[in-house]
Amino acid sequence: MPAVDRTLLRDDVYRRLRDAIVDCTFAPGEQLKDMELAEWLGVSRTPVREALLRLAGSGLVVAQPGRSTTVSAIDEKALRDARDVVAAMHHLAVFQTAGTLDEAQLDRMREANRRFADAVEAGDVAAALEADERLHSVPVAALGNRAVDTVLDQFGPVVRRAERLRFGHDGRASIELHDRLIALCAAGDKDGAAAVAFDTWHSLPVGHPGA
Structure with missing residues (x-):
C-alpha cells in the first residue's frame, strides 16, 4: 500500500x-x-x-x-457478541427508515447489490465486502443516529473480518436477502424490512475455530 x-x-x-x-x-x-x-x-x-x-x-x-x-484471533464468543449488536443496529436503522428512503437512495442500494452479485460471481471477496457495505450504509446514513454510527464503527469491523470467510465460500444467499430488503423498504414494510436486515447480519456463522 x-x-x-x-x-x-x-x-x-x-x-x-x-x-x-x-x-x-x-x-x-x-x-x-x-x-x-x-x-x-x-x-x-x-x-x-x-x-x-x-x-x-x-x-x-x-x-x-x-x-x-x-x-487477535477470531474468537467465537467475541464474534457472536459483535454480530448480535451489529444486527440490532441495522434492524433499528431499517425499521426507522423503511418507507422514507427516496428513489435515489433505493437505487443506490440496488446498484450496490448488482455490484455485490457480480463480485460474488467473480470470487472477488474484497469487492463483495465493499458493495455489501455500500448497500447497508444507505439506511444507516439516512437514520443519522450518531450512537448507531459509533457502535457500528466499533464492532462492524469484527463482523466484517469473519464475513470474508463467508463471502469467500458462497455469498449467493445474501443476494436474495438484499433484494428482499430493498423491496420491503420500497414498500414501506417496516417490520418485514427490519426482520430481513436483522436476519442478514445474524445469519453470519460464528464457528470458525482457528480462523
Missing part, C-alpha cells in the same frame, strides 16, 4: 490499520509494532498508538502494555 500524506488525521490512521486487519494484510497472531506501522503509514507514532488502543477496544488487537500488540 502506498504511503499516505504526513498530515493524515488519526481517524485515517485508525481506518487504514483497521482495514488491513479486516482484509488480512495483518494476519491473526501477527505482532504490530508502532514504529514499523508509523514508517509504513508515513506518520508519527502517536496516532498509531491511539489507533491501536481503539482497535483493542473493538477486539481486533490484543494489547499487552509494555510488551506487545498482536492481531
Whole structure:
C-alpha cells in the first residue's frame, strides 16, 4: 500500500490499520509494532498508538502494555457478541427508515447489490465486502443516529473480518436477502424490512475455530 500524506488525521490512521486487519494484510497472531506501522503509514507514532488502543477496544488487537500488540484471533464468543449488536443496529436503522428512503437512495442500494452479485460471481471477496457495505450504509446514513454510527464503527469491523470467510465460500444467499430488503423498504414494510436486515447480519456463522 502506498504511503499516505504526513498530515493524515488519526481517524485515517485508525481506518487504514483497521482495514488491513479486516482484509488480512495483518494476519491473526501477527505482532504490530508502532514504529514499523508509523514508517509504513508515513506518520508519527502517536496516532498509531491511539489507533491501536481503539482497535483493542473493538477486539481486533490484543494489547499487552509494555510488551506487545498482536492481531487477535477470531474468537467465537467475541464474534457472536459483535454480530448480535451489529444486527440490532441495522434492524433499528431499517425499521426507522423503511418507507422514507427516496428513489435515489433505493437505487443506490440496488446498484450496490448488482455490484455485490457480480463480485460474488467473480470470487472477488474484497469487492463483495465493499458493495455489501455500500448497500447497508444507505439506511444507516439516512437514520443519522450518531450512537448507531459509533457502535457500528466499533464492532462492524469484527463482523466484517469473519464475513470474508463467508463471502469467500458462497455469498449467493445474501443476494436474495438484499433484494428482499430493498423491496420491503420500497414498500414501506417496516417490520418485514427490519426482520430481513436483522436476519442478514445474524445469519453470519460464528464457528470458525482457528480462523
